[in-house]
Amino acid sequence: MSHVRTGAERLARTPALAGGSRLGLITNPTGVLPDLTPTVDALQAAGLRLTALFGPEHGLRGTAQAAGSEADGVDERTSLPVYDTHGRSGEELDRVVAASGVDTLVFDIADVGSRFYTYVWTMYDLLASAARLGLRFVVLDRPNPLGGLVTEGPVLDPAFASFVGRFPLPVRHGRTAGELAVLFGLDVDLIVVEMEGWRREMTYAATGLPWVMPSVNMPTADTALVYPGTCLFEGTNFSEGRGTTRPFELIGAPYADERFATRLRALDLPGVRFRETWFTPTFHKHAGVPVHGVQLHVHDPYAFRPVLTGVSMLHVARTLYPGDLSWSGPGRFLDQLWGSDTLSRCLDAGADPRELCPPPGRPEGRLLYPAGDEVTDRA
Numbered sequence: 001m002s003h004v005r006t007g008a009e010r011l012a013r014t015p016a017l018a019g020g021s022r023l024g025l026i027t028n029p030t031g032v033l034p035d036l037t038p039t040v041d042a043l044q045a046a047g048l049r050l051t052a053l054f055g056p057e058h059g060l061r062g063t064a065q066a067a068g069s070e071a072d073g074v075d076e077r078t079s080l081p082v083y084d085t086h087g088r089s090g091e092e093l094d095r096v097v098a099a100s101g102v103d104t105l106v107f108d109i110a111d112v113g114s115r116f117y118t119y120v121w122t123m124y125d126l127l128a129s130a131a132r133l134g135l136r137f138v139v140l141d142r143p144n145p146l147g148g149l150v151t152e153g154p155v156l157d158p159a160f161a162s163f164v165g166r167f168p169l170p171v172r173h174g175r176t177a178g179e180l181a182v183l184f185g186l187d188v189d190l191i192v193v194e195m196e197g198w199r200r201e202m203t204y205a206a207t208g209l210p211w212v213m214p215s216v217n218m219p220t221a222d223t224a225l226v227y228p229g230t231c232l233f234e235g236t237n238f239s240e241g242r243g244t245t246r247p248f249e250l251i252g253a254p255y256a257d258e259r260f261a262t263r264l265r266a267l268d269l270p271g272v273r274f275r276e277t278w279f280t281p282t283f284h285k286h287a288g289v290p291v292h293g294v295q296l297h298v299h300d301p302y303a304f305r306p307v308l309t310g311v312s313m314l315h316v317a318r319t320l321y322p323g324d325l326s327w328s329g330p331g332r333f334l335d336q337l338w339g340s341d342t343l344s345r346c347l348d349a350g351a352d353p354r355e356l357c358p359p360p361g362r363p364e365g366r367l368l369y370p371a372g373d374e375v376t377d378r379a
């Protein structure tokens with residue numbers, strides 16, 4: 001089976017694509033070639049002069065949990081200095097980048113296609129730093145594991161901007177990191193090393209590329225598929241499955257019962273089935289406590305609407321357990337995830353929030369990759 005050629009693979013074969021003489025690589029465990037050679041090794045072997053490494057949330061080596069990172073230091077394998085970018089932006093991030101002495105920043109991290117996944121906002125903040133400091137910025141593009149045919153969910157209200165959303169995007173944005181970098185429109189010397197062979201209708205399996213966990217709670221491509229909807233449960237006291245082997249596919253609470261699965265099955269939501277289940281998280285919410293809930297099983301990824309599904313699940317939970325379900329997390333986190341307070345206000349009022357979910361759209365504006373014909377009518 002042939003595979004999509006990523007931007008990292010292309011740069012390793014044609015080093016001149018990057019330009020620059022002192023490169024800083026922004027990466028994590030997803031920064032690998034199809035044979036699993038780390039991008040940092042491949043670029044050094046190709047003769048590119050890497051002088052610094054930058055780590056995002058979860059860290060350069062991916063050891064930290066959500067909202068955590070790894071400290072500044074020296075990478076043992078390469079002896080390169082490592083700079084932690086997580087939690088840094090604006091002038092503070094500018095100082096970090098300037099201190100590294102690089103003239104070019106190179107971004108090679110796999111995104112998962114959801115607005116509230118933070119890697120693209122690390123890219124956004126570093127793009128802004130590069131613009132202010134007069135540096136070149138190179139994006140080594142990778143597939144969107146949700147494909148690129150469909151957008152879903154509301155566009156971020158700028159009043160609710162945060163590190164889980166800096167720019168007005170829908171929840172499921174339908175773009176690659178390179179396309180997002182172009183869309184952001186920052187005044188920076190930007191180079192996107194495009195993929196070869198990627199089409200917008202591709203599932204991740206169709207790319208022929210290995211799945212490397214983007215973070216500790218994103219173990220499979222199935223996780224990424226449901227994440228745009230079930231991540232909304234992070235803003236509640238329901239467990240979103242952290243502390244299990246199927247985060248974001250397992251959803252439940254100690255106070256839930258069999259009605260949760262029964263009501264969800266009755267909705268007959270497109271592309272997904274719900275199995276009643278029980279689980280005991282080993283950490284995070286309800287650690288060590290048996291939880292009753294459901295597992296999502298996506299049987300048609302083209303028909304599946306993750307945002308509609310997540311909102312429908314929240315509505316059922318609010319209807320069945322109005323005295324138990326509550327909002328949790330820092331600063332009304334559900335509103336930050338949703339990108340406005342319309343969802344929480346709708347749920348609090350007892351209204352049906354599915355009216356907040358318009359039909360799926362398509363990415364608009366400048367796109368770097370085509371769509372084929374065989375499945376576009378199913379988007």
